[in-house]
Amino acid sequence: RGTLMQGKRGLIMGVANERSIAWGIASACAAQGAELAFTFQGEALEKRVRPLADGIGSKLVLPCDVSDDAAMDAAFAQIKSEWGGLDFLVHAIGWADKQYLRGRYIDTPRDAFLQGIDISCYSFTAVARRAAALMGAGGSMLTLTYLGAERVMPHYNMMGVAKAALEASVRYMAADLGSDGIRVNAISAGPIKTLAASGIGDFRYILKWNQLNAPLERNVTIDEVGGAGLYLLSDLSSGVTGEIHHVDSGYHLVGMKNPAAPDI
């Protein structure tokens, strides 16, 4: 157990279960002495999140649906009254109607598009504004994105468009909050089998393709995303803001299929 995050308090939004990327980041921060609070979406997930939080000694476990402004206000009010301040924020939340995470992007209807971009992009802006108000002594914020923001991935569709907007919002908020000593970054994670990922069409094929064609010739784990998250949330990265940091076995640099990889 290390001390890199000793004395720091962080809010983790987006744990659904022990396979969640948010849980990988939370575990890495807890192992370095951070004190953590968690939010969950709905009662069904509370049953999963509460025991995980208990296991690392976290006492603050709060409901927060990010499509609901009043729920966000209530969660941040409670953090303010319990802790008085906040040092870091993890936003690992994404959602789109899975009916449209297959087929063609062009067929996305307006309501599905707006709901997807609200939860997958705007929610980071909405929680960042509330978190920044609690980060008096500076802080670090982190969100999660995917290569589908930069390049076309089959089935990722409106999530790719939402992630592109999310990445742009990281840069705008890094500029907005820099003078307050608050840093804003994103991790662009390679594909990992989680609850959210299971909604994406042909996800198993995407996992296999990445494994065969990434420079490291394997997929990444939530612990590896956790390690990079720990760096971005800690003072080790004190000079870094507005960055989209790839944790994807190097897949983002590949321009063509690995000729040595078998056909799948």
Ligand code: NAD
């Ligand atoms: P996950 O299913 O474990 O986590 C997604 C979380 O989003 C869940 O905890 C869910 O409750 C939460 N959420 C959805 N709608 C919400 C709402 N309205 N209010 C509050 N919370 C809500 O899956 P994950 O893969 O760990 O996803 C975390 C983040 O990582 C997402 O932004 C996802 O797009 C991103 N990401 C995932 C992968 C991957 O392959 N798994 C790759 C790159 C980026």
